[in-house]
Amino acid sequence: MSNQQKHWEKTRGLLFITLAIWFVFSIGIFLFGAEMNEVTGPFGYPWTYWFTCQGSLGAFVILIFWFANRQEKIDEEFGFSEREDE
Amino acid sequence: MKGNFIDNLPKVYGIYTGGFIGFIIIMAIAEQMGMTAKAIGIAFVAFTVFIYALIGWLSRTAQADAYYVAGRQVPTVFNGMATAADWMSGASFVAMAGGIYFKGYGYMALLVGWTGGYVLVASLLAPYLRKFGCYTVPDFIGTRYGGNLARFSAVVVLTVASFTYVTAQINATGTIASVALDIPFQYAVYVGLISILLCSMLGGMRGVTWTQVAQYIVLIIAYLLPVFWISNKMGAGFFPHFMLADEVARIGELEQQFGFVKNAAADLKSVPKGLAGITKAHSAVNATPWAFISLALAMMMGTASLPHVMMRYFTTPSVKAARKSVGWSLFFIFLLYSSAPMLATLSKLSLIDPNLPTGIIGKTFAEVEAIDWYQNWNQANLMFISDFNGNGTLELNEFFMGGKAVVLATPEIAGLPYVISGLVAAGGMAAAMSTADGLILAIANAISHDVYYKIIDPKAETAKRLLVARVLLVIIGFAGATIAAMEIQGILGSVIWAFDFAMSGLFFPLVLGVWWKRANRQGAIAGMLGGLIAGAWYLVWVRTGGSGFLGITQLTFGIFGSAVSLVLMVVVSLMTAEPDKATQKMVDDVRVPSGKSILGKSH
Numbered sequence: 001m002s003n004q005q006k007h008w009e010k011t012r013g014l015l016f017i018t019l020a021i022w023f024v025f026s027i028g029i030f031l032f033g034a035e036m037n038e039v040t041g042p043f044g045y046p047w048t049y050w051f052t053c054q055g056s057l058g059a060f061v062i063l064i065f066w067f068a069n070r071q072e073k074i075d076e077e078f079g080f081s082e083r084e085d086e
Numbered sequence: 087m088k089g090n091f092i093d094n095l096p097k098v099y100g101i102y103t104g105g106f107i108g109f110i111i112i113m114a115i116a117e118q119m120g121m122t123a124k125a126i127g128i129a130f131v132a133f134t135v136f137i138y139a140l141i142g143w144l145s146r147t148a149q150a151d152a153y154y155v156a157g158r159q160v161p162t163v164f165n166g167m168a169t170a171a172d173w174m175s176g177a178s179f180v181a182m183a184g185g186i187y188f189k190g191y192g193y194m195a196l197l198v199g200w201t202g203g204y205v206l207v208a209s210l211l212a213p214y215l216r217k218f219g220c221y222t223v224p225d226f227i228g229t230r231y232g233g234n235l236a237r238f239s240a241v242v243v244l245t246v247a248s249f250t251y252v253t254a255q256i257n258a259t260g261t262i263a264s265v266a267l268d269i270p271f272q273y274a275v276y277v278g279l280i281s282i283l284l285c286s287m288l289g290g291m292r293g294v295t296w297t298q299v300a301q302y303i304v305l306i307i308a309y310l311l312p313v314f315w316i317s318n319k320m321g322a323g324f325f326p327h328f329m330l331a332d333e334v335a336r337i338g339e340l341e342q343q344f345g346f347v348k349n350a351a352a353d354l355k356s357v358p359k360g361l362a363g364i365t366k367a368h369s370a371v372n373a374t375p376w377a378f379i380s381l382a383l384a385m386m387m388g389t390a391s392l393p394h395v396m397m398r399y400f401t402t403p404s405v406k407a408a409r410k411s412v413g414w415s416l417f418f419i420f421l422l423y424s425s426a427p428m429l430a431t432l433s434k435l436s437l438i439d440p441n442l443p444t445g446i447i448g449k450t451f452a453e454v455e456a457i458d459w460y461q462n463w464n465q466a467n468l469m470f471i472s473d474f475n476g477n478g479t480l481e482l483n484e485f486f487m488g489g490k491a492v493v494l495a496t497p498e499i500a501g502l503p504y505v506i507s508g509l510v511a512a513g514g515m516a517a518a519m520s521t522a523d524g525l526i527l528a529i530a531n532a533i534s535h536d537v538y539y540k541i542i543d544p545k546a547e548t549a550k551r552l553l554v555a556r557v558l559l560v561i562i563g564f565a566g567a568t569i570a571a572m573e574i575q576g577i578l579g580s581v582i583w584a585f586d587f588a589m590s591g592l593f594f595p596l597v598l599g600v601w602w603k604r605a606n607r608q609g610a611i612a613g614m615l616g617g618l619i620a621g622a623w624y625l626v627w628v629r630t631g632g633s634g635f636l637g638i639t640q641l642t643f644g645i646f647g648s649a650v651s652l653v654l655m656v657v658v659s660l661m662t663a664e665p666d667k668a669t670q671k672m673v674d675d676v677r678v679p680s681g682k683s684i685l686g687k688s689h
Binding site: 004007008015022025026030031032033034037043045049052053054056057065068075079081082 | 202329373375378413420
């Protein structure tokens with residue numbers, strides 16, 4: 001397998017992990033919205049309510065930065081990262 | 087000089103922010119000295135619009151890559167701010183807290199949808215489209231799939247989606263300008279339009295970028311300052327986001343105590359159009375999982391298909407910067423979106439809690455009608471009370487409010503000085519203008535670059551291309567304003583439709599263009615046109631009394647449209663020949679960040 005294929009394989013792997021985490025916070029939680037809202041969550045808000053207001057939103061922000069860093073590492077590993085002056 | 091400007095950005099916008107805060111303080115002092123509310127409103131809107139126009143003029147350019155992609159040198163954090171302003175429209179600013187106030191959980195699917203979509207943007211599309219080096223979204227489609235028909239189909243989808251969206255934004259600018267400047271809506275729409283064109287006409291994407299950063303700073307201050315101030319004033323908490331659990335619980339208690347009394351249809355007839363009462367629990371889960379998830383999903387996929395957002399990531403210096411920039415965009419959006427439910431909570435509690443001095447439920451009608459702010463907002467057609475049961479005291483089901491009032495009136499209800507209301511008007515104007523600018527530019531650029539330059543006259547010189555682009559900008563702006571002046575659709579409805587149109591026609595052709603090498607021209611054309619037609623058909627069908635299926639409503643018709651698009655694209659691609667070697671090589675090149683972009687620097 002060529003360098004480029006390996007790079008793409010890893011990139012695709014990272015995509016699936018990212019989408020899996022995205023799925024949990026955007027869809028997974030709300031499948032059980034009614035049940036989870038009975039429980040008191042962070043800062044004393046009901047769980048589901050908190051996720052729709054802040055939790056999921058914040059998770060997405062962190063997820064994107066995490067993804068960007070991981071992808072940069074993958075690019076560097078295979079020598080595909082951009083030079084600074086480009 | 088240009089490099090200098092980029093290096094000095096933090097300083098330039100630091101001074102700008104300081105200056106704006108100084109302006110707020112001067113207005114506050116002027117208010118104490120007797121400046122009228124109307125004069126303050128005019129000063130806020132006029133001052134901020136003047137600054138944007140000045141930035142627009144300073145950013146004028148005669149170069150194609152500055153006009154189309156701001157010279158590809160916008161630093162990540164600033165591009166994040168610009169995208170956030172581009173993204174957060176009049177609907178986010180003025181209508182969102184109101185929607186949460188009235189509909190609670192079911193509505194908050196929009197919060198999740200309008201943020202979660204950025205994960206898709208970052209992981210599936212933005213870095214690859216940046217590597218491609220295109221000027222517009224149809225530029226990518228046209229080059230990846232080849233052929234004028236594919237390019238043109240993308241322009242069609244882009245225009246349908248963005249135009250639906252832009253009329254809503256011009257409508258919002260008009261609404262705010264008409265309130266703040268006290269002129270009729272029909273004229274205010276054109277005042278709004280001229281302000282919008284001042285930002286974008288001379289400098290194209292470069293002008294829009296630097297005005298959007300300035301607009302973001304205004305809109306975020308205008309949104310957060312009242313939320314924090316009200317929360318502190320009510321004693322609800324120093325940092326509302328972490329401290330309103332008691333208030334949320336208290337609203338639940340009051341809802342129990344008052345109950346949700348259903349009004350008779352005959353009684354509701356007397357309520358002015360557009361106003362609503364509180365009929366749903368504030369923090370309870372009041373929608374089925376599918377209703378919530380389908381709306382969130384439609385908004386997420388729509389986010390990843392809307393060209394005015396995608397093209398912001400064409401302006402970053404590198405692929406790496408494009409990825410990071412998506413993160414910053416969402417961070418800046420998060421600041422406002424996570425505050426909207428807090429504002430809704432504070433607004434609702436201050437109105438309905440009889441223990442608070444501002445609470446009106448349980449008071450007599452004579453008492454409520456004597457309150458200054460009630461009179462003002464009743465006159466503005468945003469508040470209404472009516473004694474349905476004839477007992478003389480105001481009940482929860484007898485109080486009606488417009489969605490916009492949550493943002494526009496809460497500062498006044500909580501007893502904040504008028505300077506805050508002026509600030510909020512400036513913020514709403516900034517939010518609507520910045521989005522309208524991005525959208526008009528997206529449409530005009532697609533038509534001037536993809537239709538005029540790439541299809542009609544590929545030999546056109548830069549000066550002529552940019553002239554065409556500017557003329558189109560004005561024409562599209564006026565067309566949008568004319569339709570907005572007719573007031574066909576509410577702001578929020580058209581915004582949601584725009585997402586559905588975009589995802590119906592563009593989501594899969596864009597994503598598969600990068601992630602599926604086998605996708606070919608025939609498949610993409612079938613996917614774009616088939617998806618758009620299917621989505622539009624479903625919308626018309628449901629609007630004309632069709633029953634719909636699978637719980638897909640007129641707000642989520644994009645789910646149907648994009649499913650049709652995916653099936654058509656895969657089936658047609660597999661039935662026709664695979665893309666040629668050159669195209670496959672192009673896809674391979676797009677997938678690695680290093681090396682030259684696919685399209686040249688100036689194309």
